[in-house]
Amino acid sequence: MGLVVQKYGGSSVADAEGIKRVAKRIVEAKKNGHQVVVVVSAMGDTTDELIDLAGEVSPMPSGREFDMLLTAGERISMALLAMAIKNLGHEAQSFTGSQAGVITDSVHNKARIIDVTPGRIKSSVDEGNIAIVAGFQGVSQDKKDITTLGRGGSDTTAVALAAALDAEVCEIYTDVDGVFTSDPRVVKKARKIDWISFEDMLELASSGSKVLLHRCVEYARRYNIPIHVRSSFSGLKGTWVSNEPQGNQPMEQALISGVAHDTSEAKVTVVGVPDKPGEAAKIFRAISDAEINIDMVVQNVSAATTGLTDITFTLPKTDGKKAIGALEKTRAAVGFDSLRYDDQVAKVSLVGAGMKTNPGVTATFFEALSGAGVNIELISTSEIRISVVCRADDVNEAVRAVHTAFGLDSDSDEAVVYGGTGR
Amino acid sequence: MGLVVQKYGGSSVADAEGIKRVAKRIVEAKKNGHQVVVVVSAMGDTTDELIDLAGEVSPMPSGREFDMLLTAGERISMALLAMAIKNLGHEAQSFTGSQAGVITDSVHNKARIIDVTPGRIKSSVDEGNIAIVAGFQGVSQDKKDITTLGRGGSDTTAVALAAALDAEVCEIYTDVDGVFTSDPRVVKKARKIDWISFEDMLELASSGSKVLLHRCVEYARRYNIPIHVRSSFSGLKGTWVSNEPQGNQPMEQALISGVAHDTSEAKVTVVGVPDKPGEAAKIFRAISDAEINIDMVVQNVSAATTGLTDITFTLPKTDGKKAIGALEKTRAAVGFDSLRYDDQVAKVSLVGAGMKTNPGVTATFFEALSGAGVNIELISTSEIRISVVCRADDVNEAVRAVHTAFGLDSDSDEAVVYGGTGR
The missing domain is CATH 3.40.1160.10 (Acetylglutamate kinase-like)
Known part of the structure; x- marks a missing residue:
């Protein structure tokens, strides 16, 4: 050995x-x-x-x-x-x-x-x-x-x-006993994950899961070191994070790995930005110079009548004041109308490599949120993740609804398979 | 500088x-x-x-x-x-x-x-x-x-x-403010010493003074590094320890540097040791093998009638039990009568290079102890130190009497000069 x-x-x-x-x-x-x-x-x-x-x-x-x-x-x-x-x-x-x-x-x-x-x-x-x-x-x-x-x-x-x-x-x-399909404090029926790929774990870590930090998973992926996350209190097997399942773990990856949430971010909207080349760059250069890391960025198509657009991004609440200060200084140069700052928001993310090949995931996700009465303020996706920003007050309800909709609750036997029209 | x-x-x-x-x-x-x-x-x-x-x-x-x-x-x-x-x-x-x-x-x-x-x-x-x-x-x-x-x-x-x-x-x-002529907790009139030689400081340190340890002074003497012992609380000058007085310190060394005492030692007497070559060696080999450091050693002349002698030594109280155990094992080989262990003793030491050239120091020392009603159990001397062992109950009285007798009390101006018949 x-x-x-x-x-x-x-x-x-x-x-x-x-x-x-x-x-x-x-x-x-x-x-x-x-x-x-x-x-x-x-x-x-x-x-x-x-x-x-x-x-x-x-x-x-x-x-x-x-x-x-x-x-x-x-x-x-x-x-x-x-x-x-x-x-x-x-x-x-x-x-x-x-x-x-x-x-x-x-x-x-x-x-x-x-x-x-x-x-x-x-x-x-x-x-x-x-x-x-x-x-x-x-x-x-x-x-x-x-x-x-x-x-x-x-x-x-x-x-x-x-x-x-x-x-x-x-x-x-x-x-804790390992990585769960969601935060067990929010979702009582959250299940321990037996195996998860590096990629899914990276997305979970950057979406609010706190068991492993992004940096550590990234290092393990680069050198292909299997991680076994487990409890020092119980004798139970925990969660394996690796390229390939270990031993007698299921060879097929689950459709969805988990639902993460994050309440540590705030949302900034720059209102009335002239829709011409270079304006967005000025805004994000100002943020970058202030050494602030931003997360989601969304720009809507501009209203044809005004030629103005809104740019919205999320960032750590702790950097909110600094960001507003940095942006105010660029107001004249960029020529935007106003700034809106909102820290009563939360991000809910669905992570799973399975969604690449399974149509209908996005639809099920939004249906679940809608069914729970959760209003969506921002949407951002990667190949193996969908994230939305909603009201902070709605976050627990949102996470539970999505967790249930994807069959992750612990009393169901397996993750369900979705049909539909793609995401 | x-x-x-x-x-x-x-x-x-x-x-x-x-x-x-x-x-x-x-x-x-x-x-x-x-x-x-x-x-x-x-x-x-x-x-x-x-x-x-x-x-x-x-x-x-x-x-x-x-x-x-x-x-x-x-x-x-x-x-x-x-x-x-x-x-x-x-x-x-x-x-x-x-x-x-x-x-x-x-x-x-x-x-x-x-x-x-x-x-x-x-x-x-x-x-x-x-x-x-x-x-x-x-x-x-x-x-x-x-x-x-x-x-x-x-x-x-x-x-x-x-x-x-x-x-x-x-x-x-x-x-504390420096090295004193005696422990100020015992002798209220103890004086701070302005300068003391490495040699006298070494003797004080091995006689119970706790301000500097023997090892540190020995190192300083070897490399001739002046030490200045002083208080971190007051701004006062402290005590210089060096080969030669520094700056405007008195060039002539005091007759007596100080009176130290030590209550951390116990006294062991091996009674009825055959007075022939090699017996003492067996005893001290046993002590040495037990990794015990001894301090004073005294052997009286043997009684002519019995051919037996008593060997007494002092050692740290903390090693007392170990020493008795080690000695008991040698009883048959050495052939001694019995062991006596006494930890209600104290050592009082007078230290000063001046005593080498000043006759009468020993006499004054013993007169002071006698005047204070202190009984002397053991005596040991070096060139610049006299030590006695007395009852632990008598130690404070003994230190004060000696301190006064040698003019070290702070209300007297200078150390007195002694005449007499040598020590």
Whole structure:
């Protein structure tokens, strides 16, 4: 049997009991004959406590020092986890990101991995140790400074190490049983997905599903590392994310993977934009210069009588104020009439590679929304996704209606097959 | 002006306020034109909290992992300190022991420094930064594992860096104003010492004075690095420890540097040891094999009638049980009668290079103890120290009597000069 990389998040190692429970699970994998490399996050609230401390000494902490501070969190959890494993009679060694060869660029607080040179990890597991590696951190290639990878960084560490070590699988342990067809807090009948393709998982991640971040899935897809998302609390099988189904999983991909929703975005409409070449470019250049990432963009055909059009886009609510400021400055140059800002919206997305070849998906989707009395404000599609923006108040109703309409509810046996006139 | 190394202990950086206060003091030294390298300990109780956490996951934590765990403490304090300095408008960078080039042997939890290669620190200060270095930690030469230096390790880090960087002075900031002629908690009239030689400081440190540890002073003496021990709370000058007095300090060394006491030791007497070659060696080999460090050793002349003698030694109370166990195993081989163990004892030591050339010191010392009604159980001397063991209950009285007898009390102007018949 080969090497597995396991990643445990902060909620799995929140206290001494959690660390001991995780240690037992790791030892089981070792007993089963695997070489085991473990990536661990900081314990529970440690990172938040360190951030608070930084706020007490400086209103604008330096990026380099902030990273030095935060990486103390994983140092604590990984050393404790190694101790707990050794206490079960197995050999374990902990390694910082730097020691594990996680080489990054120099962008503090959100560094990107540019290389992984896991020589020490390889030697350690070859000597029979379980290697415990600090997630979320690396060392910069040029200055040799400690860096952190930003949100979801530990998952990315795990996938990057799995790729560098040619692991069989990267197991991401979390506090839920896997990836679900929808958010179980909203849709009580949401089903755990046994297998999902990288592509569908990427669409779900960018549509509001929080189990795996886009960045980590993208990395796994590039290096073709199967991810197994599962609970560190239960012993259940979770969700496999990979190119091809594993083992005795169904070979045929489900029509629809899931229904995601996202309430973190706001909608901006630029009203009365002259419909001539270059106007839209000026608007989006202003947004880009303000370092704001936008999501959906919609432009209607212009009214023939006025020669004016409206451009609407969505963006993170947290960037709303900045965007409006940046746009106001371009008003004269672009010559638009007014701006509308609306943060009481939500996005509902249907994701599934099956929709490429199954006509009628779009129709069923809109019928479901209509049946639930949900008004659609924007529509945007990709090859394997349809997204709509609706009122925030309607989002739960919308998600449940779509989930049911596509036969995803857990009391139905299989995803249904649609006929119809294409989407 | 040259480079200064400043060291701040855990009580000086116990919270955000302490860190900000220390940052101001560091910036002052920088403004005065010095290059500044700062060595910092973990905040307040951090280390104890981490030790407790380790105890919760494993009764016998591995040395390697324990070091990985504990070094998180300095990582937190140094990053926060660098942030606080930058917040005052000065550039600062923090470095781990490994980044600072503190190379040690591989003995976890009590590693010894074998080399310091401070290239990154030198570059950082040459670029105008204040460099903040984690105390107490290094990296092992052979395995590149994180190590800790054991008790008082941060002071040793500071002196070692000062030596490697050819610093003008190593300033040790603490929560007292300097080295005193005796423990001010016992002797209200204890005086701060302005200057003390390395030799006298070494004797004080090994006689119970806790301001500086023996190991750190020994290192400073070897590389001739002046130490300035002072308070991080007051702005007062403290105590200089060096080969020669600094600046306008008195050129002539005081007769007596101080009176130290130590209540951490116990007394073991091996009764009825056959007075023939090799018996004492067997006893001390047994103690040594148990890795116990002993302090004073006294053997009386044997009684002519029996050919038996008693051997008495002192050792840390914490090693008492282990010592008795080790000795019991040698009883048959050595053939002694019995063992006596007494941990209700204390050691009082008078330290001063002046006593070498001033007769009468010993007589005055014993007269003072006698006048205070203190019974002497053991006596041991070096060239610049006299130590006695007495009842623990008598120790404060004994220290005060000796302190007064040698004119060390703060309301007298100068140390008195003694005549008499030699010691």
